[in-house]
Amino acid sequence: MKILLNRAMIMMALSLLPMGLAHADVVSKYENTCATCHEPNNDFNAPAKGDTARWNQLKIQKGTDGLVRSVAQGTSQMPAMGLCQSCSHDDFAKLIDYMSQ
Numbered sequence: 001m002k003i004l005l006n007r008a009m010i011m012m013a014l015s016l017l018p019m020g021l022a023h024a025d026v027v028s029k030y031e032n033t034c035a036t037c038h039e040p041n042n043d044f045n046a047p048a049k050g051d052t053a054r055w056n057q058l059k060i061q062k063g064t065d066g067l068v069r070s071v072a073q074g075t076s077q078m079p080a081m082g083l084c085q086s087c088s089h090d091d092f093a094k095l096i097d098y099m100s101q
Contacts, residue, residue, distance in 0.1 A: 022026030026094045033083040038099055044077060047099070068092045
């Protein structure tokens with residue numbers, strides 16, 4: 001019984017590993033690209049990470065798909081693809097979600 005329980009715990013921990021890696025990848029991409037402009041108290045008037053009110057307002061105005069398009073195409077203050085030329089649209093959606101928390 002104890003062996004079965006240990007195996008079950010190991011399998012459960014292994015099943016969570018990809019989620020942790022995915023989150024770590026988002027954090028790493030944020031720190032290496034988005035944080036340049038989206039850190040709190042930034043000089044760029046960019047919506048800051050953790051400013052949930054501003055991010056929620058943007059999500060209501062544009063929707064997540066619209067925000068992803070804005071990143072991909074660029075805006076008056078942000079170059080196309082932000083600073084993450086290797087990011088996919090899915091990456092941008094995850095990064096937006098991460099910054100809006």
